[in-house]
Amino acid sequence: MERIYMDYAATAPMLPEALAAYVSAAGDAPGNPSSLHAFGRGARSRVTEARDALSGAIGCRPDELTFTGGGTESDNAALFGAARAQRAKDPRRIGIVTTAVEHHAVLHAAGRLADEGFALTVLPVDRLGRVSLHDAEAAIDDTTAVVSVMYGNNETGTLQPIGDIGELARRHGAVMHVDAVQALGYAPIDVGTLPVDLLSLSAHKIGGPQGVGALYVRTGTPWQPLLYGGSQERRRRAGTENVAGIAAFGVAASLAARTVDARRAHAEAVRDALLTGLRERLGPEAVTLNGDPDPSGRLPHILNIGIEGVSNETLLMNLDLQGIAVSGGSACTSGSLQPSHVLTAMGLSPQFCKNSVRFSFGMGNTISQADKAAEIVATIVARLRKR
Numbered sequence: 001m002e003r004i005y006m007d008y009a010a011t012a013p014m015l016p017e018a019l020a021a022y023v024s025a026a027g028d029a030p031g032n033p034s035s036l037h038a039f040g041r042g043a044r045s046r047v048t049e050a051r052d053a054l055s056g057a058i059g060c061r062p063d064e065l066t067f068t069g070g071g072t073e074s075d076n077a078a079l080f081g082a083a084r085a086q087r088a089k090d091p092r093r094i095g096i097v098t099t100a101v102e103h104h105a106v107l108h109a110a111g112r113l114a115d116e117g118f119a120l121t122v123l124p125v126d127r128l129g130r131v132s133l134h135d136a137e138a139a140i141d142d143t144t145a146v147v148s149v150m151y152g153n154n155e156t157g158t159l160q161p162i163g164d165i166g167e168l169a170r171r172h173g174a175v176m177h178v179d180a181v182q183a184l185g186y187a188p189i190d191v192g193t194l195p196v197d198l199l200s201l202s203a204h205k206i207g208g209p210q211g212v213g214a215l216y217v218r219t220g221t222p223w224q225p226l227l228y229g230g231s232q233e234r235r236r237r238a239g240t241e242n243v244a245g246i247a248a249f250g251v252a253a254s255l256a257a258r259t260v261d262a263r264r265a266h267a268e269a270v271r272d273a274l275l276t277g278l279r280e281r282l283g284p285e286a287v288t289l290n291g292d293p294d295p296s297g298r299l300p301h302i303l304n305i306g307i308e309g310v311s312n313e314t315l316l317m318n319l320d321l322q323g324i325a326v327s328g329g330s331a332c333t334s335g336s337l338q339p340s341h342v343l344t345a346m347g348l349s350p351q352f353c354k355n356s357v358r359f360s361f362g363m364g365n366t367i368s369q370a371d372k373a374a375e376i377v378a379t380i381v382a383r384l385r386k387r
Helices: 016-027 038-058 071-089 104-115 133-139 162-171 243-258 260-282 312-321 341-345 367-386
Strands: 065-068 095-099 119-123 144-148 175-179 198-202 213-217 287-289 302-307 356-360
Touching: 016 243, 038 065, 038 198, 038 243, 065 071, 071 104, 071 144, 071 175, 071 198, 071 213, 095 104, 095 133, 104 119, 119 133, 133 162, 144 162, 162 175, 243 260, 260 287, 260 302, 260 367, 312 356, 312 367
Parallel strands: 095 119, 095 144, 144 175, 175 198
Antiparallel strands: 065 213, 198 213, 287 302, 302 356
16 A cells, blocks of 8 residues: 655645754764764754755854754743843833744743743734734834744644834834744745844755754844753753764755755645645535635645535544554644644634644655545545445
8 A cells, every 4th residue: 555645734744854963963873963073073064064954055154043942842942042032131021923824832831931021912813824913013012022934834824924023023123033944945034135034944844853943143132041951052951962863954945055956846736746646536615625725925836625514533543554654733632532623723613613724735746646645535425424
């Protein structure tokens, strides 16, 4: 049985080039990047090379990048670090502004800051999952410490107007944070032109290893470290660096930056083939697209749909038995019985949320896989409806 992996938004298979870099670094002579001897210098050289590659991919200076343990740590470090630093500078700056469709790494961190006395504003979204600039303008003022809005949603792919919101934040002296974990490799990222102060990234979404991330911190941004205990990463993130993981991240980021147009086009083609195939087999009225239908308003590699009358839990189980891996939403909450907070925020009913599934694609997928997946989904749905 052919196994078809369509859950790239959860984690992407490691690229051969990234895996080779990981094995090479892990198998090399031992070396702590903080050590001054030759072994340490060799390890530090790998970290420096990766930092240069990643900074080139997003348009920042190498010294503005801090390597972390993943996207969640990067999000947490951004919010806690900027909020506390802003309040320390000016006690009036206690506002945290974010959106209802953020990853829980942002929402839960923002909730914890509210427990510390910060004033949290969670902006609603429309039916497409997009925040209103009018709402953002009303929420951001001279008491706002941090604004956190993701680039593209991890469940629906909907893009947010981060440029316009970033300008609002800058006008009021607030720090602008963007979770770009899903956008890297599929959307243009140039922090040299974007009004963004902090940007979170993760290696395993672009074919790097799990457990490695990065946080861009624009020079001059008020920010405090989340971890203490060492002088690593220019005193911004204590702890011995994951040299092998970072080396692989650098390779994956470099490849993603060079191939972003090809990756976008390929993911869009696979996505369109699957959606067309499902609508042809099930009927256009039976398949509802969740998110922005306009390619310019969404990430190309994510397809979130609701299939009338079929629970996602049952569909996912049956697809898995047929060798097809997809998701009910964010991988971080897929084990929860609660409806997706993203789809709920978009105004969808709890029942419809439980009928929705997320397909996500990468360079390892093909049009023939999309056609086969559509056929298998249709067969499963027909069988379940007969029950």
